[in-house]
Amino acid sequence: MKALSVHDLQPEDSLWLDFKGAFNPQAARESELEPLIEAIEKYASGWMPDIVNGKRLRKYSRASIWKALDERLDGNSTALGLYRTEWPALDSRLRLWLPPRVPELDIIINVKPLLFFAEEKRCRHFMEMVREWASHYLVPHAVAHSSDDMELAGFPSFGRDDETRRRDGFDKIYEVFWLNVFGPKLVEIVGRERMLSTPAHRVEELPNGSVLLVTWPTVADFASREARLAQARAHAHLRPDLDFDTVLHNLLARSARLAPVEPRFHPDLAPLLSRVVDRAASHERQRRIAELNAWQPPEPEEWRPVDSALPSDVDDAERAREHYSTLAEHLVALLHTKVPSIFEATPESLTDADFYFWREEFPASRQREAIDETAVPAIGAYLGEVLVRNLGGEWIPRQKLEEAQVRVGSRVWLPFVRARHYMTSRQSLLDYSLTRLYRAAERHRG
Numbered sequence: 001m002k003a004l005s006v007h008d009l010q011p012e013d014s015l016w017l018d019f020k021g022a023f024n025p026q027a028a029r030e031s032e033l034e035p036l037i038e039a040i041e042k043y044a045s046g047w048m049p050d051i052v053n054g055k056r057l058r059k060y061s062r063a064s065i066w067k068a069l070d071e072r073l074d075g076n077s078t079a080l081g082l083y084r085t086e087w088p089a090l091d092s093r094l095r096l097w098l099p100p101r102v103p104e105l106d107i108i109i110n111v112k113p114l115l116f117f118a119e120e121k122r123c124r125h126f127m128e129m130v131r132e133w134a135s136h137y138l139v140p141h142a143v144a145h146s147s148d149d150m151e152l153a154g155f156p157s158f159g160r161d162d163e164t165r166r167r168d169g170f171d172k173i174y175e176v177f178w179l180n181v182f183g184p185k186l187v188e189i190v191g192r193e194r195m196l197s198t199p200a201h202r203v204e205e206l207p208n209g210s211v212l213l214v215t216w217p218t219v220a221d222f223a224s225r226e227a228r229l230a231q232a233r234a235h236a237h238l239r240p241d242l243d244f245d246t247v248l249h250n251l252l253a254r255s256a257r258l259a260p261v262e263p264r265f266h267p268d269l270a271p272l273l274s275r276v277v278d279r280a281a282s283h284e285r286q287r288r289i290a291e292l293n294a295w296q297p298p299e300p301e302e303w304r305p306v307d308s309a310l311p312s313d314v315d316d317a318e319r320a321r322e323h324y325s326t327l328a329e330h331l332v333a334l335l336h337t338k339v340p341s342i343f344e345a346t347p348e349s350l351t352d353a354d355f356y357f358w359r360e361e362f363p364a365s366r367q368r369e370a371i372d373e374t375a376v377p378a379i380g381a382y383l384g385e386v387l388v389r390n391l392g393g394e395w396i397p398r399q400k401l402e403e404a405q406v407r408v409g410s411r412v413w414l415p416f417v418r419a420r421h422y423m424t425s426r427q428s429l430l431d432y433s434l435t436r437l438y439r440a441a442e443r444h445r446g
Contacts, residue, residue, distance in 0.1 A: 001051065001057055001059065001085065002085065003051050003053070003057065003083035003084065003085060004083070004084055004085055004086060004087065004089045004090075005083075005089060005091065006089040006090075006091045006110055006112040008089065009087075009089055009112055009113065010278070011277075011278055011280065011281075011282045011285050012112065012113045012114070012115075012282055013112075013113065013114040013115075013146050013147060013148045013149075013258075013282055013283075014110050014111055014112035014113060014114050014146075014147045014148075014282075015109070015110070015111045015112075015114050015116070015117050015126075015144060015145075015146070015147070015219060016108070016109070016110050016144065016145060016146070016147035016150055017107070017108065017109040017110075017130070017142070017143070017144040017179075018108055018142060018143055018144075018155075018156070019105075019106075019107045019108075019109075019130070019133060019134075019137075019139060019142040019181075020104055020105070020106045020107075020139060020140070020141075020142065021104070021105045021133065021134070021136075021137025021138055021139040021142070022103065022104065022105070022137055022138045022139075023096070023103055023104070023105040023137055024103070025096075025098050025099060025103045029066070029069070030062075030066065033065075033105075035132060035133065035135075035136040035137075036094075036105070036107070036133060036136075036137070037062060037065065038132075039128075039129045039132040039133055040129065042128075042129070043125040043126065043128050043129035043132075044125075044129065045121075045122060045125050046088070046116065046122060047084065047088050047090055047111050047116065048060075048084075049082035049083060049084055049090055049092060050083075050084055050085055050086075051081075051082070051083040051084065051085060052064040052065055052067075052068050052080060052081070052082060053068065053080060053081035053082070053083060054067060054068025054069070054070075054071045054072050054080055055068075055071045055072065057083075060082070065080065068080035069096070076097065076098045076099065076100060076101045077095060077096060077097050077098060077101075078095070078096050078098070079093060079094060079095040079096070080093070080094050081093055081094075082094065088111055088112060088113060088116040089111070089112045090109070090110070090111055090112075091110040091112075092107070092108060092109045092110065093106075093107065093108045094106070094107045095107075105137050107133075109144075110147065114146055114147075114219065114220050115220050116220075117218065117219045117220050118218060118220035118221070119218070120217045120218050123217060123218045123219055124217075126144065126179070126219075127179060127202065127212070127214055130142065130144060130179060130181065130212070131204070131206070131212050134181045134206055134208075134210050134212060135206045135207055135208060135210075138183065138184075138208050138210065139181050139183050139210060140169060140170055140183040140185060140186070141169075141170035141180075141181065141182060141183055141186060142180070142181040143155070143177045143178075143179065143180055143181075144177065144178060144179035144219070145177035145178045145179065145219065145222065146178070146219065146222050146223070146258075147282070147283075148258055148282050148283035149177075149222060149223070149254055149258065149283070150177065151281070151283040152254045152257060152258070152283055153175050153177075153254070155175065155177075158174040158175065170186060171189075172186075172189060172239075173186060173189075173190065173235070173238050173239055175235070176213070176215060176231055176234045176235040176238060177215075177231075178214065178215055178216060178219045178222050178227075178231075179212075179213075179214050179215075179219070180212070180213045180214070180215075181206075181210055181211070181212055181213075182195065182210060182211045182213065183209075183210050184208070184209040184210060187209065187210070187211050190238050192205075192211075194237070194238070195211050195213075195238065196211065197237075198213060198234050198237050198238060199230075199233045199234060199237060200213050200214060200215050200230065200233075200234045201214045201215055201216050201217050201230065202214040213234065215227070215230045215231045215234050216230050216231070223254075223255040223258055223259070224255075225252070225255075228248065228251040228252055228255060229248065231251055232244060232247045232248035232251055235247050257283075257286065257287060258283065258286060259286060260286060261286045261289040261290045261293070262289075263277070263289050263292075263293065264293045265292055265293065266295075266296060266297055268297065268435065268436050268439040268440075269297055269430070269433060269435060269436060271348075271351050271435075272351050272354050272355055272358075272430075272433060272435055273292045273430075275355045276288075276292065276355070276358060276430070277289055277292065279359060295430075297430065297431060297433065297436050298431055298432075299440070300413075300418070300432075300436060300437045300440045302413060302414040302415070302417045302418040302421070302437065303411045303412060303413045303414065303440075303441075304405070304411065304412050304414075305410065305411060305412075306407060306409075306410050306411060306412055308412075309396055309405055309407065309412040310396070310398060310403055310405065311396070312396050312397050312398065313398055313399050314397045314398065314399055317395075317397050320395070320397030320404075321395050321397060324381045324384055324385065324395060324397075324404070325381070325385065326381075327377050327378050327380075327381035327382075328345075328378065328381040328382040328384070328385045330374065330377075330378040330381075331353075331375075331378035331379055331381070331382040332382070334375075334378065335353060335356060338356055339352045339353055339356050342382075345382070345385055345386050345389050345390075346386065346390060347386065347390060347435065347438050347439075347442075349386070350383065350386055350433075350434040350435045350438055351434075351435045353379075353382075353434060354429060354430075354433045354434055354435050357422075357423075357429050358426060358429045358430065361426050362375070362423070362426075362429070363423050363424060363425050363426060363428070363429070364425070364426060371423050372420075372423075375419075375423060376416070376419045376420050376423050377401055377416065377419070379419040379422065379423065379434070380401065380404075380415040380416030380417075380418065380419035380420075381415070381416070383415040383418060383419060383434050383437065383438070384404070384406045384413075384415035384416075386434075386438060387406045387408055387413060387415065387438065387441055388406060390438075391408045391438075391441055391442060391445050392408070392445070393406040393407060393408040393413075393441075394406065394407045396412060401416045402414070402416045402417050402420065404416055408441045408444070408445045409441075409444055409445035409446055410444060410446075411441070411444050413437065413441055415437075418432060418434070418437050422434065
Protein backbone atom coordinates (compact mmCIF):
# COMPACT_ATOMS: atom_id res chain seq x y z
CA MET A 1 0.00 0.00 0.00
CA LYS A 2 1.66 3.19 -1.23
CA ALA A 3 0.23 6.66 -0.90
CA LEU A 4 0.14 8.80 -4.04
CA SER A 5 2.00 11.93 -3.03
CA VAL A 6 1.09 15.32 -4.47
CA HIS A 7 4.82 15.45 -5.30
CA ASP A 8 4.44 12.38 -7.55
CA LEU A 9 2.35 14.40 -10.01
CA GLN A 10 3.66 17.01 -12.41
CA PRO A 11 4.07 20.50 -10.95
CA GLU A 12 0.64 22.10 -11.10
CA ASP A 13 -1.91 23.86 -8.97
CA SER A 14 -3.97 22.22 -6.23
CA LEU A 15 -6.95 22.98 -4.00
CA TRP A 16 -5.81 24.00 -0.54
CA LEU A 17 -8.06 24.19 2.52
CA ASP A 18 -6.88 25.72 5.79
CA PHE A 19 -9.31 25.18 8.66
CA LYS A 20 -8.66 25.81 12.36
CA GLY A 21 -11.62 25.41 14.69
CA ALA A 22 -12.40 25.12 18.37
CA PHE A 23 -13.32 21.75 19.83
CA ASN A 24 -14.15 20.34 23.24
CA PRO A 25 -11.34 18.13 24.61
CA GLN A 26 -13.57 17.09 27.53
CA ALA A 27 -16.06 15.39 25.23
CA ALA A 28 -15.54 11.83 24.03
CA ARG A 29 -13.10 12.09 21.15
CA GLU A 30 -15.14 9.88 18.84
CA SER A 31 -18.32 11.90 19.28
CA GLU A 32 -16.47 15.23 19.04
CA LEU A 33 -14.84 14.26 15.74
CA GLU A 34 -17.95 12.60 14.33
CA PRO A 35 -19.13 15.70 12.35
CA LEU A 36 -15.69 16.06 10.79
CA ILE A 37 -15.45 12.45 9.67
CA GLU A 38 -19.08 12.16 8.59
CA ALA A 39 -18.76 15.22 6.36
CA ILE A 40 -15.61 13.84 4.71
CA GLU A 41 -17.26 10.48 4.05
CA LYS A 42 -20.41 12.17 2.74
CA TYR A 43 -18.93 14.87 0.52
CA ALA A 44 -15.39 13.86 -0.53
CA SER A 45 -16.69 12.57 -3.85
CA GLY A 46 -13.82 11.35 -5.98
CA TRP A 47 -11.09 12.39 -3.55
CA MET A 48 -12.03 10.30 -0.49
CA PRO A 49 -8.94 9.25 1.51
CA ASP A 50 -8.18 5.54 1.54
CA ILE A 51 -5.05 5.65 3.75
CA VAL A 52 -4.63 6.77 7.34
CA ASN A 53 -1.10 7.47 8.50
CA GLY A 54 -0.23 7.29 12.19
CA LYS A 55 3.05 5.59 12.99
CA ARG A 56 2.41 3.48 9.90
CA LEU A 57 0.08 3.41 6.92
CA ARG A 58 -3.30 1.71 7.35
CA LYS A 59 -6.34 1.30 5.15
CA TYR A 60 -8.88 4.02 5.82
CA SER A 61 -11.43 3.25 8.52
CA ARG A 62 -12.67 4.97 11.61
CA ALA A 63 -10.80 2.42 13.72
CA SER A 64 -7.60 3.39 11.87
CA ILE A 65 -8.27 7.04 12.68
CA TRP A 66 -8.62 6.37 16.41
CA LYS A 67 -5.52 4.13 16.36
CA ALA A 68 -3.44 6.79 14.58
CA LEU A 69 -4.49 9.50 17.02
CA ASP A 70 -3.61 7.25 19.95
CA GLU A 71 -0.17 6.32 18.70
CA ARG A 72 0.74 9.87 17.65
CA LEU A 73 -0.27 11.42 20.99
CA ASP A 74 2.66 13.51 22.17
CA GLY A 75 2.15 15.79 25.14
CA ASN A 76 -0.32 18.48 24.16
CA SER A 77 -1.03 17.37 20.61
CA THR A 78 -1.77 14.46 18.33
CA ALA A 79 -2.00 14.22 14.57
CA LEU A 80 -2.57 11.96 11.59
CA GLY A 81 -2.33 12.07 7.82
CA LEU A 82 -4.98 11.19 5.24
CA TYR A 83 -3.88 10.12 1.76
CA ARG A 84 -5.00 8.35 -1.40
CA THR A 85 -3.47 5.58 -3.48
CA GLU A 86 -4.98 6.81 -6.77
CA TRP A 87 -5.42 10.07 -8.70
CA PRO A 88 -6.28 12.73 -7.63
CA ALA A 89 -3.57 12.96 -5.01
CA LEU A 90 -4.55 13.92 -1.48
CA ASP A 91 -2.24 15.23 1.21
CA SER A 92 -4.22 16.00 4.34
CA ARG A 93 -3.22 16.52 7.95
CA LEU A 94 -5.42 16.60 11.03
CA ARG A 95 -3.88 17.90 14.24
CA LEU A 96 -5.56 18.25 17.61
CA TRP A 97 -4.05 20.72 20.07
CA LEU A 98 -4.82 19.81 23.65
CA PRO A 99 -4.65 21.52 27.08
CA PRO A 100 -2.75 23.27 28.49
CA ARG A 101 -2.72 24.83 25.02
CA VAL A 102 -5.91 26.36 23.74
CA PRO A 103 -7.82 23.36 22.31
CA GLU A 104 -7.91 23.51 18.53
CA LEU A 105 -8.75 21.27 15.61
CA ASP A 106 -6.37 22.08 12.78
CA ILE A 107 -6.92 20.46 9.39
CA ILE A 108 -5.19 21.08 6.09
CA ILE A 109 -6.41 19.50 2.86
CA ASN A 110 -4.42 19.58 -0.35
CA VAL A 111 -6.00 17.93 -3.42
CA LYS A 112 -4.01 17.87 -6.64
CA PRO A 113 -4.72 18.78 -9.39
CA LEU A 114 -6.95 21.81 -8.99
CA LEU A 115 -8.59 20.95 -12.33
CA PHE A 116 -10.29 18.04 -10.54
CA PHE A 117 -12.62 20.72 -9.16
CA ALA A 118 -13.72 22.07 -12.53
CA GLU A 119 -17.18 20.50 -12.04
CA GLU A 120 -19.73 22.59 -10.17
CA LYS A 121 -21.15 19.54 -8.39
CA ARG A 122 -17.78 18.62 -6.89
CA CYS A 123 -17.27 22.19 -5.75
CA ARG A 124 -20.74 22.28 -4.23
CA HIS A 125 -20.00 19.09 -2.27
CA PHE A 126 -16.79 20.66 -1.02
CA MET A 127 -18.72 23.75 0.13
CA GLU A 128 -21.20 21.55 2.00
CA MET A 129 -18.40 19.70 3.76
CA VAL A 130 -16.83 22.93 4.97
CA ARG A 131 -20.24 24.30 5.93
CA GLU A 132 -20.86 21.32 8.21
CA TRP A 133 -17.43 21.65 9.78
CA ALA A 134 -17.80 25.40 10.33
CA SER A 135 -21.25 24.90 11.85
CA HIS A 136 -19.85 22.54 14.46
CA TYR A 137 -16.30 23.86 15.06
CA LEU A 138 -16.22 27.62 15.54
CA VAL A 139 -13.49 29.15 13.39
CA PRO A 140 -11.98 32.63 13.42
CA HIS A 141 -11.23 32.29 9.69
CA ALA A 142 -11.00 29.45 7.18
CA VAL A 143 -10.26 29.42 3.45
CA ALA A 144 -10.14 27.11 0.43
CA HIS A 145 -8.56 28.26 -2.81
CA SER A 146 -5.87 27.66 -5.40
CA SER A 147 -2.66 26.89 -3.54
CA ASP A 148 -0.64 28.79 -6.16
CA ASP A 149 -2.74 31.92 -5.85
CA MET A 150 -2.62 31.74 -2.07
CA GLU A 151 1.18 31.76 -2.31
CA LEU A 152 1.12 34.83 -4.54
CA ALA A 153 -1.34 36.53 -2.17
CA GLY A 154 1.08 35.98 0.74
CA PHE A 155 -1.24 33.77 2.77
CA PRO A 156 -1.28 33.63 5.78
CA SER A 157 1.04 36.54 6.59
CA PHE A 158 -0.07 38.96 3.86
CA GLY A 159 3.19 40.88 4.14
CA ARG A 160 3.32 40.91 7.94
CA ASP A 161 6.27 39.56 9.89
CA ASP A 162 5.74 36.35 11.86
CA GLU A 163 5.49 38.10 15.22
CA THR A 164 2.79 40.47 13.95
CA ARG A 165 0.89 37.65 12.27
CA ARG A 166 0.89 35.53 15.44
CA ARG A 167 -0.14 38.49 17.55
CA ASP A 168 -2.90 39.87 15.36
CA GLY A 169 -4.12 36.79 13.50
CA PHE A 170 -6.97 37.63 11.11
CA ASP A 171 -7.82 40.98 12.64
CA LYS A 172 -9.27 42.18 9.33
CA ILE A 173 -10.05 40.81 5.91
CA TYR A 174 -6.74 40.79 4.10
CA GLU A 175 -7.98 38.77 1.15
CA VAL A 176 -11.15 37.12 -0.12
CA PHE A 177 -10.52 33.69 -1.62
CA TRP A 178 -12.82 31.29 -3.44
CA LEU A 179 -14.31 29.82 -0.24
CA ASN A 180 -14.18 31.73 3.04
CA VAL A 181 -15.53 31.21 6.52
CA PHE A 182 -15.56 34.40 8.56
CA GLY A 183 -15.88 33.86 12.29
CA PRO A 184 -18.10 36.05 14.52
CA LYS A 185 -15.23 38.44 15.29
CA LEU A 186 -14.55 39.20 11.64
CA VAL A 187 -18.29 39.45 10.97
CA GLU A 188 -18.55 42.02 13.77
CA ILE A 189 -15.58 44.01 12.40
CA VAL A 190 -17.16 44.19 8.95
CA GLY A 191 -20.74 44.47 10.18
CA ARG A 192 -23.16 41.58 9.87
CA GLU A 193 -25.50 43.43 7.52
CA ARG A 194 -22.67 44.39 5.19
CA MET A 195 -21.22 40.87 5.35
CA LEU A 196 -24.54 39.24 4.46
CA SER A 197 -25.13 41.65 1.57
CA THR A 198 -21.82 40.79 -0.12
CA PRO A 199 -22.18 40.25 -3.89
CA ALA A 200 -21.03 36.63 -4.22
CA HIS A 201 -22.09 33.20 -5.46
CA ARG A 202 -23.03 32.06 -1.96
CA VAL A 203 -23.36 33.94 1.32
CA GLU A 204 -24.80 31.99 4.24
CA GLU A 205 -25.06 32.77 7.92
CA LEU A 206 -24.25 29.71 10.04
CA PRO A 207 -25.98 28.82 13.34
CA ASN A 208 -22.92 29.85 15.42
CA GLY A 209 -22.74 33.35 13.92
CA SER A 210 -20.06 32.61 11.33
CA VAL A 211 -20.62 33.37 7.65
CA LEU A 212 -19.76 31.11 4.73
CA LEU A 213 -18.92 33.08 1.60
CA VAL A 214 -18.10 31.60 -1.81
CA THR A 215 -17.20 33.99 -4.61
CA TRP A 216 -17.70 31.76 -7.67
CA PRO A 217 -19.38 28.42 -8.47
CA THR A 218 -16.15 26.60 -9.35
CA VAL A 219 -12.64 26.98 -8.04
CA ALA A 220 -10.66 25.59 -10.98
CA ASP A 221 -11.34 28.71 -13.06
CA PHE A 222 -10.52 31.15 -10.23
CA ALA A 223 -8.05 33.00 -12.48
CA SER A 224 -10.57 33.83 -15.23
CA ARG A 225 -11.53 37.48 -15.60
CA GLU A 226 -15.13 36.76 -14.58
CA ALA A 227 -14.07 34.95 -11.41
CA ARG A 228 -11.58 37.70 -10.59
CA LEU A 229 -14.30 40.32 -11.02
CA ALA A 230 -16.47 38.43 -8.53
CA GLN A 231 -13.54 38.13 -6.14
CA ALA A 232 -12.74 41.84 -6.41
CA ARG A 233 -16.37 42.87 -5.90
CA ALA A 234 -16.61 40.79 -2.74
CA HIS A 235 -13.32 42.08 -1.35
CA ALA A 236 -14.05 45.74 -2.09
CA HIS A 237 -17.52 45.36 -0.57
CA LEU A 238 -16.14 43.88 2.65
CA ARG A 239 -13.32 46.44 2.74
CA PRO A 240 -14.85 49.76 1.57
CA ASP A 241 -11.51 51.41 2.35
CA LEU A 242 -10.04 49.59 -0.65
CA ASP A 243 -10.30 50.80 -4.23
CA PHE A 244 -12.11 48.28 -6.45
CA ASP A 245 -9.97 49.01 -9.52
CA THR A 246 -6.78 48.49 -7.53
CA VAL A 247 -8.04 45.23 -6.07
CA LEU A 248 -9.04 43.98 -9.51
CA HIS A 249 -5.74 45.07 -11.05
CA ASN A 250 -3.79 43.11 -8.43
CA LEU A 251 -5.91 40.01 -8.94
CA LEU A 252 -5.52 40.12 -12.71
CA ALA A 253 -1.77 40.60 -12.27
CA ARG A 254 -1.70 37.39 -10.22
CA SER A 255 -3.69 35.63 -12.95
CA ALA A 256 -1.14 36.81 -15.51
CA ARG A 257 1.70 35.35 -13.43
CA LEU A 258 -0.07 32.00 -13.36
CA ALA A 259 -1.10 31.95 -17.03
CA PRO A 260 0.47 29.06 -18.97
CA VAL A 261 3.65 29.89 -20.87
CA GLU A 262 4.72 27.66 -23.75
CA PRO A 263 8.35 26.48 -23.29
CA ARG A 264 10.61 27.67 -26.10
CA PHE A 265 13.97 26.66 -24.69
CA HIS A 266 17.25 26.62 -26.59
CA PRO A 267 17.20 23.26 -28.42
CA ASP A 268 20.57 22.19 -27.04
CA LEU A 269 19.31 22.50 -23.49
CA ALA A 270 15.57 21.81 -23.72
CA PRO A 271 15.80 18.43 -21.91
CA LEU A 272 17.85 20.00 -19.10
CA LEU A 273 15.78 23.17 -18.75
CA SER A 274 12.53 21.20 -18.67
CA ARG A 275 13.83 19.44 -15.58
CA VAL A 276 15.02 22.72 -14.09
CA VAL A 277 11.51 24.13 -14.52
CA ASP A 278 10.00 21.07 -12.86
CA ARG A 279 11.94 21.94 -9.70
CA ALA A 280 10.30 25.36 -9.48
CA ALA A 281 7.43 25.85 -7.06
CA SER A 282 4.15 25.50 -8.91
CA HIS A 283 3.24 29.17 -8.44
CA GLU A 284 6.62 30.22 -9.88
CA ARG A 285 6.66 27.71 -12.75
CA GLN A 286 5.30 29.98 -15.52
CA ARG A 287 7.59 32.85 -14.58
CA ARG A 288 10.54 30.45 -14.65
CA ILE A 289 9.56 29.15 -18.08
CA ALA A 290 9.39 32.73 -19.39
CA GLU A 291 12.81 33.51 -17.93
CA LEU A 292 14.41 30.44 -19.50
CA ASN A 293 12.68 31.13 -22.82
CA ALA A 294 14.39 34.51 -22.87
CA TRP A 295 17.75 33.20 -21.65
CA GLN A 296 20.27 32.16 -24.27
CA PRO A 297 23.25 30.07 -23.19
CA PRO A 298 26.54 31.60 -24.30
CA GLU A 299 28.40 29.98 -27.15
CA PRO A 300 31.17 27.71 -25.82
CA GLU A 301 34.57 29.42 -25.92
CA GLU A 302 36.66 26.46 -24.76
CA TRP A 303 38.00 25.50 -28.20
CA ARG A 304 40.64 26.32 -30.82
CA PRO A 305 40.83 25.74 -34.57
CA VAL A 306 42.57 22.45 -35.16
CA ASP A 307 45.50 24.21 -36.86
CA SER A 308 46.05 26.15 -33.61
CA ALA A 309 46.05 23.06 -31.39
CA LEU A 310 48.87 22.72 -28.90
CA PRO A 311 50.97 19.66 -29.71
CA SER A 312 51.24 16.94 -27.12
CA ASP A 313 54.12 17.56 -24.69
CA VAL A 314 53.98 14.30 -22.71
CA ASP A 315 56.48 11.46 -22.98
CA ASP A 316 53.87 8.69 -22.94
CA ALA A 317 50.62 9.69 -24.65
CA GLU A 318 48.92 6.36 -23.97
CA ARG A 319 49.64 6.60 -20.26
CA ALA A 320 48.22 10.13 -20.23
CA ARG A 321 45.02 8.90 -21.89
CA GLU A 322 44.75 6.17 -19.26
CA HIS A 323 45.09 8.87 -16.62
CA TYR A 324 42.18 10.80 -18.15
CA SER A 325 40.12 7.61 -18.15
CA THR A 326 40.93 7.07 -14.48
CA LEU A 327 39.90 10.64 -13.64
CA ALA A 328 36.61 10.10 -15.49
CA GLU A 329 36.02 6.98 -13.41
CA HIS A 330 36.25 9.18 -10.32
CA LEU A 331 33.13 11.01 -11.52
CA VAL A 332 31.38 7.70 -12.13
CA ALA A 333 32.24 6.66 -8.58
CA LEU A 334 30.93 9.98 -7.25
CA LEU A 335 27.62 9.98 -9.13
CA HIS A 336 26.72 6.36 -9.88
CA THR A 337 24.01 6.05 -7.19
CA LYS A 338 22.41 9.43 -7.95
CA VAL A 339 22.94 9.42 -11.72
CA PRO A 340 22.85 5.79 -12.93
CA SER A 341 23.30 6.81 -16.57
CA ILE A 342 26.80 8.06 -15.71
CA PHE A 343 28.08 4.56 -16.51
CA GLU A 344 27.03 4.98 -20.15
CA ALA A 345 29.17 8.04 -21.03
CA THR A 346 26.57 9.32 -23.50
CA PRO A 347 25.25 12.81 -24.29
CA GLU A 348 22.22 11.96 -22.14
CA SER A 349 24.47 11.17 -19.19
CA LEU A 350 25.98 14.65 -19.52
CA THR A 351 22.48 16.14 -19.23
CA ASP A 352 21.76 13.96 -16.22
CA ALA A 353 24.99 15.13 -14.60
CA ASP A 354 24.18 18.76 -15.41
CA PHE A 355 20.83 18.44 -13.71
CA TYR A 356 22.27 16.64 -10.68
CA PHE A 357 24.93 19.29 -10.07
CA TRP A 358 22.35 22.06 -10.55
CA ARG A 359 19.79 20.42 -8.26
CA GLU A 360 22.40 19.89 -5.54
CA GLU A 361 23.75 23.44 -5.95
CA PHE A 362 27.08 21.66 -6.05
CA PRO A 363 29.48 24.62 -6.39
CA ALA A 364 28.01 26.26 -3.28
CA SER A 365 27.36 23.16 -1.20
CA ARG A 366 30.85 21.59 -1.36
CA GLN A 367 34.20 22.83 -0.17
CA ARG A 368 35.95 24.89 -2.80
CA GLU A 369 39.24 23.05 -2.35
CA ALA A 370 37.57 19.67 -2.98
CA ILE A 371 35.81 21.02 -6.06
CA ASP A 372 39.01 22.40 -7.59
CA GLU A 373 41.23 19.44 -6.73
CA THR A 374 38.82 16.54 -7.30
CA ALA A 375 35.55 17.47 -9.00
CA VAL A 376 36.89 19.70 -11.78
CA PRO A 377 39.51 17.17 -13.04
CA ALA A 378 36.95 14.33 -12.89
CA ILE A 379 34.28 16.34 -14.74
CA GLY A 380 36.71 17.56 -17.40
CA ALA A 381 38.03 14.05 -18.02
CA TYR A 382 34.53 12.60 -18.22
CA LEU A 383 33.43 15.29 -20.70
CA GLY A 384 36.49 14.53 -22.80
CA GLU A 385 35.77 10.80 -22.72
CA VAL A 386 32.20 11.41 -23.92
CA LEU A 387 33.57 13.45 -26.84
CA VAL A 388 35.98 10.65 -27.69
CA ARG A 389 33.47 7.81 -27.43
CA ASN A 390 30.50 9.44 -29.14
CA LEU A 391 32.01 11.86 -31.65
CA GLY A 392 35.17 9.99 -32.65
CA GLY A 393 37.28 12.50 -30.77
CA GLU A 394 40.99 12.07 -30.03
CA TRP A 395 42.83 13.20 -26.91
CA ILE A 396 45.85 15.44 -27.41
CA PRO A 397 47.50 15.02 -24.00
CA ARG A 398 49.31 17.83 -22.25
CA GLN A 399 51.26 17.96 -19.02
CA LYS A 400 48.87 20.61 -17.69
CA LEU A 401 45.31 19.32 -17.46
CA GLU A 402 43.78 22.60 -18.56
CA GLU A 403 45.80 22.45 -21.78
CA ALA A 404 44.63 18.91 -22.66
CA GLN A 405 42.52 18.90 -25.82
CA VAL A 406 40.10 16.61 -27.62
CA ARG A 407 40.19 16.90 -31.40
CA VAL A 408 36.75 16.62 -33.04
CA GLY A 409 36.61 17.54 -36.72
CA SER A 410 38.08 20.96 -37.38
CA ARG A 411 38.26 22.02 -33.73
CA VAL A 412 40.00 21.00 -30.55
CA TRP A 413 38.02 21.29 -27.33
CA LEU A 414 39.31 22.05 -23.82
CA PRO A 415 37.19 19.93 -21.46
CA PHE A 416 39.13 20.75 -18.30
CA VAL A 417 38.79 24.49 -18.93
CA ARG A 418 35.06 23.96 -19.46
CA ALA A 419 34.84 22.04 -16.17
CA ARG A 420 36.53 24.90 -14.29
CA HIS A 421 34.11 27.45 -15.72
CA TYR A 422 31.22 25.05 -15.06
CA MET A 423 31.95 24.65 -11.35
CA THR A 424 31.96 28.37 -10.54
CA SER A 425 28.34 28.85 -9.38
CA ARG A 426 24.89 27.38 -9.75
CA GLN A 427 24.14 29.65 -12.71
CA SER A 428 27.42 28.67 -14.35
CA LEU A 429 26.20 25.06 -14.39
CA LEU A 430 23.65 26.26 -16.96
CA ASP A 431 25.82 28.86 -18.69
CA TYR A 432 28.69 26.37 -19.13
CA SER A 433 26.73 23.13 -19.17
CA LEU A 434 28.47 19.97 -20.32
CA THR A 435 25.53 19.28 -22.61
CA ARG A 436 25.93 22.60 -24.42
CA LEU A 437 29.61 22.04 -25.19
CA TYR A 438 28.91 18.52 -26.43
CA ARG A 439 26.15 19.70 -28.79
CA ALA A 440 28.42 22.46 -30.14
CA ALA A 441 31.18 19.90 -30.78
CA GLU A 442 28.66 17.61 -32.47
CA ARG A 443 27.64 20.36 -34.89
CA HIS A 444 31.24 21.16 -35.81
CA ARG A 445 32.65 17.66 -36.14
CA GLY A 446 32.28 17.73 -39.93
